[in-house]
Amino acid sequence: MSYERAKLTFDHIIAPELDEAAVTAEIDQLASVATRIAANGSDVDKLKAARQVIYEAGAWNDNRPFVYDHDDPYGRDLRNKLLTTYLDTRRGNCVSMPILQLIVAERLGLNVSLSTAPLHVFMRYTNPTNGRSIAIESTSGGHPARESEYFEQMGVTQAQVDSGIYLGVLTKRESIAVIASTVTEWLMSQGRYDEAIAVAEVLLEYYPTDVHAMLTRGSAHGELLRTEFIERFPNPQTIPPSLRPRFQMLASQNAEAFRQAEAWGWKPPDR
Template identity: 25%
Template sequence: MKFSKIKSFIRVLLLFFSVGISSQTLPEVKPKSGLVPQIPLYPYGRQQSNPHDRQSASPYNNGQHNPYRLNELSDIQKRNAAMIYEDMRHYQRIQMEMQRQSNIRMLIERSFPSQADIHNTSAYQHAFNEIEGMLKGEQPMNLGRVVFLVENAYYEDSLIYDAYRKAIQAKAQLCNDKIKEGKYDRNNNVVKNMMLFSILTDTMKIRTGGRTLINYPLKYDLDDYQSRISFDSHFVTKLMRTGVGQCQSMPLYYLVLAEELGAEAYWSTSPKHSFVKIKDENEAWYNLELTCGAVLTDAHYMNSSYIKVEALQSRTYLEPLDKVNTIARMLIELAAGYYDKYGMDDFYLKCANTAAQYLANDLDALLCKAAYETRLTLILANLLQASNPEALKAKSPEAYKHFEAMHDLYKQIDDLGYEELQEGVYAQWLRHIAKLKEESEKRDKSIFLPLPRD
């Protein structure tokens, strides 16, 4: 789901820095921001493909000899050309070493360089400011607006908010029309939630605006449910445009519509997955599984989602997230999109740190910060030519502090009971849930809770 790219990256790096690192050589890491520019080793650069240009630009050109054609040079000219070439190579090595030392100092003192001056990063800063304003209570919290801000920033401020709002309102109106048509209690929270769930997961006819429409259910994205092909495959706006989504976009879309309807619903998570929680008048909780249109209990997730005891004790998973927590978690989404487009810098870290201030459970914020410290540690180790932690500490105690910070973050993550699911486990779980739904429908044709009528 949402953080599959970041989580997979962290897991690979965590394995790399586990037992046995002292016997390994650190791979070269090239940050997106281009920390280590490559200096050409040829005096005129290979990009100059026209031999004429090189000849006319040469200080040795007297109209008779090309200094690059060594077979036409005298012995003295050959020695001079070789000396000049070696001098230039020496100069370039000095320049590269100076650049390396400069990069090391910059990373230790100021961390990754800011990308704030890059075109369109301002959309991310604007989104952050507005979301932070909601969390601080400076403006009303609006999840629908937050989802738009996060995705619009990734699309470089190209989405139209009015069109987005009208689409949300139209879908919510269908739900209200169906409630009215069935003569259900329009003020009942269970009614609003179950009708919304029905509209998103079932095919039905709806009488609205003097005509009858056929409503079709959402489809699950079997091709790119982990956002590996396209980063935006988990976006709500992509789901609204195509009718195809996955275990992040479907619950978020539901919550945005519930907000529009005035229904009480909550976001919740299990490993590599998210879903919607609602409760009835008796305070009993139900999990709305939009990926397969089933209503499940917590036991299904505990038995099939590989949730560790530590995760249950720390309340890492299966907990209902209120609106503050949901909006704070969207800052992690903002950071993920920013990283995909621009790499890591102070903005990425600011999103994680701000989210952590408001999250009851800061697992996602810790994962972001661990990714940041891991990338920083590996780049420093590469620049310092340190093949193991001991060498890193000997060459730069300041750089070694980032290695220690990285491991401290991973310890906090492990203490919360986090464990990355193996490839294929999530797909297996989805098949299991689909089978449970099938068996349930054979026993009882309705998967919905009893709906109070007017």
């Protein structure tokens, strides 16, 4: 499955009314122009072409280059993480921006994937000949970034890198799991906690150290614990015996997910 097909599939789950054909047509336009600009050049030429059609004003983007949305940089409004929103508004975040650049780069035949940092997603290009990987920072004009920037500016630690939760050179399956994270966020926002758990567990099969999926799994169990027990039985001693196994399971799964995330080196944002 291409990154484009994966993203369109996941976006359709969230917003089935979206015009997929229109999104595909816009991507076709960007990729077609980038292909002409690269003119069968090197991978460096192709990376530059993919960056140019997105971030530089020209006929290929109706002289409306794509920019960072400082009003919603994290995509708190989930619709801002949809590809169609980014294409329509030309204002993106740390999810929609790297995914569009990833899709165009893949269309050009480049060996690209996603990677993550705390509350952040970025693109990687890996040289198929020597295996060297570089970070491409889509929120800063689509240019290469130094690995040290993620340690200095985002607080990434070596323990987090060693455990595999941040800055990894992800496989395609793992990258698709990152793209799918918006679906779990949407399910959580809809109060569909059991479904969020089910999807998070699939994502962990694709990407075993997906800390976002692990945290979603824990949070969803916590929300079920809240809605089924804490709100109904403020005093745990009043929980009927027949319901106690479920209460204990939810509490255990909630705690275990956060224990695992912390064992990987994850820290809550306020630490």
